[in-house]
Amino acid sequence: MTEVSLMCHPQSDAGGIEAIDVTATLGQGGEIELVYRITGAIEALKIAGPAIPDRVDGLWKNTCFELFVRNSEDKSYLEYNFAPSGQWAAYQFSGYRAGMAQLEIRAPVISTAQSGDLLTVSVRLYMPDIAPDADLWAGISAVVASKSGEISYWAFAHPAGSPDFHHRDCFALKLKARSGP
Numbered sequence: 794m795t796e797v798s799l800m801c802h803p804q805s806d807a808g809g810i811e812a813i814d815v816t817a818t819l820g821q822g823g824e825i826e827l828v829y830r831i832t833g834a835i836e837a838l839k840i841a842g843p844a845i846p847d848r849v850d851g852l853w854k855n856t857c858f859e860l861f862v863r864n865s866e867d868k869s870y871l872e873y874n875f876a877p878s879g880q881w882a883a884y885q886f887s888g889y890r891a892g893m894a895q896l897e898i899r900a901p902v903i904s905t906a907q908s909g910d911l912l913t914v915s916v917r918l919y920m921p922d923i924a925p926d927a928d929l930w931a932g933i934s935a936v937v938a939s940k941s942g943e944i945s946y947w948a949f950a951h952p953a954g955s956p957d958f959h960h961r962d963c964f965a966l967k968l969k970a971r972s973g974p
Contacts, residue, residue, distance in 0.1 A: 794818045797949045797966060799935060802956040805945035808937065809834030811910075813947045815933050819968050824919045827875075829858045829935060831912040838912070839938040846879035846900060853936045858914055861932035863964050864923050870964070871896055871923065875916045877905040890959050896921075932963035 799813040810833035818826045831838075840856045852874040853859075863870035868889065874882040881903060883896040901918040923929070934948040946956035950965035957963070 795966065795968075797933060799933065799947035799949055800951065802946040802948070802951050804955065805947075806943055807833075808939045808941075808943050808945055809837050810937055810945065810947075813935050813937075815949075817931070817933065817966070817968070822919075823922055824917060825860075825968070827858070827860060827916045827918070827933070829875075829914045829916075831935070831937070832910055835907060835910055835912045837939050837941070839940050840912070841876055841878040841880070843905075844876075844878040844880050846881070846903060848882055848895075848900070849876070849880040850882055852876045852880060852882055854938070855936075856938050857936050858916070859932075859934045859936070859958060860916075860918070861934070861958060861964060862920060862923065862968070863930050865928035865930065869923075870959075871920070872959075873901070873918060875901060875903050875914065877903075877912065877914050879903045879905070886959070889961070928967060929969035930964040931966045931968045932958055933966060934958045934963065 795817045801807045812832045814830045816828040858875045860873040872884045885896040904915045906913045937945045952960040952962035
């Protein structure tokens with residue numbers, strides 16, 4: 794289990810959000826459990842209500858949580874989006890923002906709870922085995938939309954310049970080390 798705190802991008806206004814903390818647990822069978830916890834002015838956020846847990850594009854237009862995964866051997870990577878509504882999306886890329894295609898996966902299980910100034914979104918996801926003999930790196934991030942129309946971008950690591958979760962510098966969390974010698 795790994796716990797990380799996301800940082801608001803310097804060009805974003807946190808909009809009353811005090812912290813976003815994430816716990817990531819990688820299982821033996823390729824499953825990953827993520828628990829995103831937002832603390833702060835939750836009532837000011839634009840959060841889609843419960844919906845049929847289905848694949849939906851454009852989740853980043855509201856508050857959503859993201860996971861990017863790559864191996865250390867090539868330029869391809871995976872992107873997952875999780876909405877508090879239970880909707881999700883999954884994509885694969887052949888390189889930096891190139892060759893985007895739908896990633897065929899088993900639907901993730903997403904649950905959401907809110908209590909006062911805490912929003913918790915839990916995700917259980919089964920990832921494809923993208924490189925069993927390579928280091929596995931992740932970018933953990935969140936897009937937080939407010940009811941007033943502001944959007945803030947949160948990540949474990951940000952590249953220089955504008956917010957860009959696809960940038961290689963965002964893949965800063967080692968999920969798994971090589972299994973070979």
